[in-house]
Amino acid sequence: MTARSESTTAGVDLADVSVRFGDVVAVDRATLAIAGGEFFTLLGPSGCGKTTLLRAVAGFHRQSGGTIRIGGTPVDDVPAWRRDTGMVFQNYAIFPHLDVRGNVAYGLASRGVKGAEAEARVAETLAMVDLDGLEERMPAQLSGGQQQRVVIARALAVRPRVLLMDEPLANLDAKLRVRLRNDLRQLQRRLGITTVYVTHDQEEALCLSDRIAVMSGGRILQVGTPEDVYARPAALRVAEFIGEGNFLRGTAGGADGAAEVTLRNGARLHAAGPGERLRGEVWLGFRPQDVAVRAADAASGRGELTGTLRSRTYSGAQVRYDIDCGFERLVAAHVPSASAAGSLREGATVALTVPPAQVMLFPGQDEDVEL
Numbered sequence: 001m002t003a004r005s006e007s008t009t010a011g012v013d014l015a016d017v018s019v020r021f022g023d024v025v026a027v028d029r030a031t032l033a034i035a036g037g038e039f040f041t042l043l044g045p046s047g048c049g050k051t052t053l054l055r056a057v058a059g060f061h062r063q064s065g066g067t068i069r070i071g072g073t074p075v076d077d078v079p080a081w082r083r084d085t086g087m088v089f090q091n092y093a094i095f096p097h098l099d100v101r102g103n104v105a106y107g108l109a110s111r112g113v114k115g116a117e118a119e120a121r122v123a124e125t126l127a128m129v130d131l132d133g134l135e136e137r138m139p140a141q142l143s144g145g146q147q148q149r150v151v152i153a154r155a156l157a158v159r160p161r162v163l164l165m166d167e168p169l170a171n172l173d174a175k176l177r178v179r180l181r182n183d184l185r186q187l188q189r190r191l192g193i194t195t196v197y198v199t200h201d202q203e204e205a206l207c208l209s210d211r212i213a214v215m216s217g218g219r220i221l222q223v224g225t226p227e228d229v230y231a232r233p234a235a236l237r238v239a240e241f242i243g244e245g246n247f248l249r250g251t252a253g254g255a256d257g258a259a260e261v262t263l264r265n266g267a268r269l270h271a272a273g274p275g276e277r278l279r280g281e282v283w284l285g286f287r288p289q290d291v292a293v294r295a296a297d298a299a300s301g302r303g304e305l306t307g308t309l310r311s312r313t314y315s316g317a318q319v320r321y322d323i324d325c326g327f328e329r330l331v332a333a334h335v336p337s338a339s340a341a342g343s344l345r346e347g348a349t350v351a352l353t354v355p356p357a358q359v360m361l362f363p364g365q366d367e368d369v370e371l
Contacts, residue, residue, distance in 0.1 A: 009194045010071030010084070010161035011036040012057060017066035019052050026052040028218040029066065034211075036071075037192045039185070043205040044215035045241065050198045051166055053215075057196060058164050059083050070162060081110070083162075086155030090167040092147050094139050100126070101135040103150050107158045125157040128187060145176045152184070156191070163188075163195045169204065181207060202242050206230060214238045232274045236283050236362040245285050246330045252282045252361060259361060265327045267305050272356035281364025290358035291332035293321055295344060296351030305330070305352040312346055323350060 012034040019027040027049045034040045042050035055061045057068055059080030068075055075083050095103050101122055108118045126132045129149040139147055148168060155163060168184075169177045185208050188195050199205055205212050206226040213223045214237075222234040233239035240247065250261040252271070259271040261284050269284060296306060307325035314320075321332045321344070332352060344350060 009036045009192055011038075011194060012040075012162055012196060013067075013069040013072070014053075014057070015067045015069075017053070017056060017068060018064045019049070019056055019061055020064040025218050027056065027063070030220050031066075032213060032220070032223065034194065034196060036194050039188050039195045039197065039208060039210045041197045041199060041205045041209040041212045042215060043199060043202065043212050043241075045200055048215040049218040050200075050215050054164055054166055054196060054198050057162075058085055058087050084160055085162045085164050086158055086160035088151050088155050088163070088165040088168045090170050092151050092171070094147050094151055096139050099136050099138050100131060100142070100150055103139070104153045104157050106154060111158055113158075121157055121159075125153045128156065128191075129153045130183075144172055145180055148172065148180065152187075156193075161194065163193050165195065165197045167199055168197075170199075170201075177204075184208070206242075214241060216241070233360065236285070239285050239360055239362065244288055244331065246288065246291075246328070247283055247285045248328055249364065250282055250284050252279050252284075254279075258356070261359070261361070263305075263327070265325070268303065269305070269354060269359055270303055270356040271359035271361050273358055273360050275361030278361045278363065283362040283364060285360040285362065286354045286358050288320070288331045288333040290354055291330070292353045293323070293332050293334065293344065293350050294353075295348055303353060303356075307350060307352065309344055309346055309348045309350050312344065321350075323352065325352075 012032070014030050014032045017027060017030045018025065030053055042053060044050050052061060056063045059075065059078065063076070070083060070085070095106065098106065104122045104125055105118055108114070108121060113121060122135070123132065126135065129152055131146065131149050131153060134142070134146070139150070142150065152168070169180055172180065181204060197208060209226055211223060211225055212229050214221045214229055216237050222229055222238050229238060230242050233242060236247070239245055248263055250263045252259040252261045254260045259276050259278065261269050261271055261282060263269065263284070271284065275282070305325050307323040307330065309321055310324045311322040312319060318333045323330045323332060330352065
């Protein structure tokens with residue numbers, strides 16, 4: 001019997017949920033509709049309110065306003081232990097005095113699951129996370145990745161309708177983090193359990209999620225698929241946080257849906273991507289991997305920028321260029337085998353071209369971003 005067949009996966013709905021601590025607004029009127037079986041990520045920098053919002057769903061924080069529903073039922077007055085959720089914490093929260101079996105079985109007794117049924121539940125859950133055979137090991141005898149699997153198994157053993165995860169991979173080394181990330185996504189898909197996941201790691205969010213809510217300052221700035229938030233960011237803050245980017249001030253003009261942006265040095269770039277209909281003062285943005293770099297003595301002034309190559313960093317998969325355009329420092333990255341620019345050396349004069357479809361525009365008054 002699988003976890004999904006013993007409990008019904010549930011959606012999570014938040015309507016104007018706010019959480020305050022004295023005069024501090026940690027979460028400001030968050031509204032979300034998370035579908036049953038969805039892997040949904042709350043993404044943002046430290047202090048943006050994502051963990052506070054997750055803990056409000058879990059019942060560890062009582063919201064100051066708004067309504068939280070799980071499976072369509074309001075849970076505002078329901079204590080945490082009765083909300084039918086499983087919680088995985090960043091710091092593992094593993095019980096050092098219990099072996100693997102004892103840790104995984106810990107939450108079952110309080111739910112009336114005992115004896116042979118509890119043993120079967122523990123064995124099945126350990127098999128899900130590839131820990132079968134390690135039932136009698138103590139936490140000190142486990143690797144960091146194995147300890148985190150124990151915590152995930154403990155949360156899954158109670159067959160929650162919603163799995164809540166607060167930066168569960170943050171304390172692992174890079175290779176193990178990638179491996180467990182892939183295992184976690186496959187497990188979630190197999191079980192079909194609704195998962196709400198918190199992280200500040202944009203790559204982790206993009207790889208794991210069905211949808212992402214990008215948060216800043218307690219507010220939700222955008223909700224969308226990984227492709228949406230990366231390629232079509234709704235705000236400058238989203239574009240700046242999701243992936244690396246170059247952001248410049250300029251003035252946009254033009255007609256018929258296309259824009260020509262004049263930068264501070266007089267150079268012009270064309271925009272046919274997100275925000276292409278904006279006019280007047282704007283922020284212009286583009287991703288390093290979208291920049292074509294070539295040796296040049298001068299640029300045409302239309303569709304190109306010129307600068308001096310200040311540094312060239314080879315990392316195996318790509319070469320990263322730091323280019324001084326006189327009024328801005330820009331970053332461009334190229335896969336060596338796919339770019340003739342791999343032969344460029346520091347001190348060279350270069351021309352940069354960005355396809356109009358890859359140029360993003362944002363309102364010029366949107367300065368709520370750390371550049």
